[in-house]
């Protein structure tokens with residue numbers, strides 16, 4: 657059910673399905689999937705889709721009408737095309753003023769809806785864009801003044817609006833989760849806000865939408881919409897420091913991680929590693945992907961990333977570590993993957 661209008665899902669699906677199948681046959685192919693503005697999973701993305709469909713359908717009808725009129729004007733004899741003055745005033749002045757004004761009013765209403773949380777206190781999440789990964793903070797969730805930090809994944813409760821406060825650490829990025837809401841610029845030294853609403857639990861994909869350098873295309877993230885109780889469980893688990901190594905191989909992995917200097921850039925809560933130049937790795941094993949959607953999250957891919965980060969994602973801010981031996985690499989990967 658839609659949080660605001662109360663119209664039923666089925667009815668909305670139907671007319672949208674018809675609109676997609678008709679005017680946008682080509683685009684209908686990309687309707688499904690975790691990153692699709694044509695397959696909304698929340699009321700804000702739905703409102704944006706409705707506006708888009710109206711603009712495309714309305715613009716299409718007017719275009720066809722004008723083309724037909726132009727064709728007729730070419731072939732018709734002048735005396736069969738009377739009242740040119742009325743056409744100019746009606747079609748050239750009155751019609752555009754009326755339609756554009758109506759559209760403007762509708763657009764204002766949509767923009768209002770996108771920033772309205774319906775009286776519900778939104779969950780606040782801060783996201784900072786880095787070249788080329790996403791730093792995520794949950795203020796007010798840690799112990800005392802502490803702030804829960806994670807990276808490359810937002811977990812949010814279903815049904816509750818989320819206020820995402822975005823900024824950037826280096827260049828301009830843009831935060832976009834097409835299935836859940838609008839698009840917002842991330843500007844260094846400036847905070848912007850947008851409201852995401854996820855009604856259907858699931859994993860949705862976000863992507864940087866402002867060209868930000870060589871690896872802009874490899875700057876994606878996941879938004880996991882969880883039922884409220886599971887969201888609370890996730891928060892509780894995420895607040896815990898990293899699990900103690902289970903067995904000698906994991907312990908050797910942690911030691912090798914600390915010896916290699918990874919802690920200069922990465923934090924693993926519960927160990928001396930407290931760097932901030934790279935993603936927080938306290939629960940890296942539980943994330944869906946590695947390096948902002950670049951690699952699957954498996955021990956093999958992780959070992960490959962450590963040895964060849966510059967080969968996999970050239971110019972990214974993490975050096976490759978070809979000096980690490982196979983045993984160290986493997987042990988680090990096994991330990992990091994155990995940090996769920």
Ligand SMILES: [Cu+2]
Pocket residue numbers: 829830864865866867868869872873875
């Ligand atoms: Cu980018």
